[in-house]
Amino acid sequence: MVDALGLPRYWATIWADVLKAGIEDGTRSVYLAAVERLYQSVINQSGEDCLDCMLARQDFRGVEAALSGFLTSLRNSSAVDGADRAATWKYALMFVQDVMTHMGPVADQRMGAIDANLVRLDRLYSQIAPTHPKPAAPIRALPAVVIEDLHRLFAPASPDNPFRSEDLRWRNFLIFLVFLHLGLRRGEVLILPVNAVKEDYDPTSGLTHYWMNVDETLDEDSRFDAPSLKTKHSRRQLPVSKVIVALADRVAVNHRFKALHPFLFSSQQGKPLAIRSATSIFEQVSSALSDRSRKALANRGKTSVTAHDLRHTCAVYRLARYRGQGDDMDTAIEKLRVFFGWSPTSEMPRHYARSYFETSLQEVWEDSYDTFVETIRTIDGVPP
Incomplete structure (x- = not known):
């Protein structure tokens, strides 16, 4: 979770070490792998490593565009290799929502707008997955x-x-x-x-x-x-x-x-x-x-x-x-x-x-x- 200069990504570090401090190392690694893919997707879309800046500015339009592009890339990848990337999307979206929620109190005068945008993000993306979910295989005891x-x-x-x-x-x-x-x-x-x-x-x-x-x-x-x-x-x-x-x-x-x-x-x-x-x-x-x-x-x-x-x-x-x-x-x-x-x-x-x-x-x-x-x-x- 570092940028091209080898510096830690700011919001990814805050999220992993503060907001998600209680989770196990293995789970944290899975979460951060998904978040890193989001960072790389933003770089591919904009030509800049700017996700941290968008989050810091509370640029909801930019974040929405980044998430849309990320979702499209996951769907394209899944269409090619058939892999289920629902978990990658879920953890990346969780990261954005957690960071935005965490930053809300620092700007009380904008809380109404922040809450409204968070609700909008949730409505737009919470029920969307990059691939159609497969029915769960029946769980059976061995004969x-x-x-x-x-x-x-x-x-x-x-x-x-x-x-x-x-x-x-x-x-x-x-x-x-x-x-x-x-x-x-x-x-x-x-x-x-x-x-x-x-x-x-x-x-x-x-x-x-x-x-x-x-x-x-x-x-x-x-x-x-x-x-x-x-x-x-x-x-x-x-x-x-x-x-x-x-x-x-x-x-x-x-x-x-x-x-x-x-x-x-x-x-x-x-x-x-x-x-x-x-x-x-x-x-x-x-x-x-x-x-x-x-x-x-x-x-x-x-x-x-x-x-x-x-x-x-x-x-x-x-x-x-x-x-x-x-x-x-x-x-x-x-x-x-x-x-x-x-x-x-x-x-x-x-x-x-x-x-x-x-x-x-x-x-x-x-x-x-x-x-x-x-x-x-x-x-x-x-x-x-």
């Missing part, structure tokens, strides 16, 4: 036959396990269960520390409770594309089963490839596991799926399994569990929101609610393989 197959392939002692070393087998089995039973995002899994699992003894019940902290790490991360939490709402505590507790302990003690870093999951070279490496785990397993699983996936328009498919599966399963326990849909959705780290305004829980069709479930959440598969079968409409 039960695929879950069974994945358990068979990931089981460390299985003769069908595609991973060659004992360390890889135990590490990948834990990764699979964390994705499936906790529904974590890929970046959240990769920043889990060695001591991610916590415990506390309850003297009243006489039980030991276990949970996993999902939080940003304060340690230095050497990975080129370092994973991170998606939003501040991603920070949460999740209850974990004794199976995952035991597996996490085993991996931490015996299967980290003599790693010196603080993260739970390591590469064979003892370095923090990379995003690409985590993706390749599921690519390898997908290539070993049975014909039945391939057919079941093909019926849903898929050819392989990804880590995010397991997050979908976990979410639909948990929604079924909450409904089966008697929660109404609104209560179940709010529980999903907390468990999966979605913001209060996120529409993701509603997507799952729309994709979910009610069934009569008797199972309760025990993080057990048999219960999980039985519930998914019931959701699929197949008797367990």
Whole structure:
């Protein structure tokens, strides 16, 4: 976010470091990439790097012309390559509106005009997108036959396990269960520390409770594309089963490839596991799926399994569990929101609610393989 002289762009800096100071680094980078495209569009339209000046002068006519030209360029680009640039437009428009709103109080005598122009900007552009939105793909749990197959392939002692070393087998089995039973995002899994699992003894019940902290790490991360939490709402505590507790302990003690870093999951070279490496785990397993699983996936328009498919599966399963326990849909959705780290305004829980069709479930959440598969079968409409 610098100009041709290498100087920081004024309003982009104010917006990112003051007006949007609370957002995560990854989100800020996405926002600023869109804003930089707006700056470059203004340069291409006018031959000058003048967006900061237009904003400072509160030149609404100039800003409107710049936004119109920017929207046209995005539409032309999308027509050529088919890419959806709605998010780029959304963040660039958000930048202009935020800056204009921020500057309003500095000129009280012009507040009426500023408010009127902001309303005009909102009416002109808030409902416009550079491409027609595509309908959201239905969110579905993986079929039960695929879950069974994945358990068979990931089981460390299985003769069908595609991973060659004992360390890889135990590490990948834990990764699979964390994705499936906790529904974590890929970046959240990769920043889990060695001591991610916590415990506390309850003297009243006489039980030991276990949970996993999902939080940003304060340690230095050497990975080129370092994973991170998606939003501040991603920070949460999740209850974990004794199976995952035991597996996490085993991996931490015996299967980290003599790693010196603080993260739970390591590469064979003892370095923090990379995003690409985590993706390749599921690519390898997908290539070993049975014909039945391939057919079941093909019926849903898929050819392989990804880590995010397991997050979908976990979410639909948990929604079924909450409904089966008697929660109404609104209560179940709010529980999903907390468990999966979605913001209060996120529409993701509603997507799952729309994709979910009610069934009569008797199972309760025990993080057990048999219960999980039985519930998914019931959701699929197949008797367990």
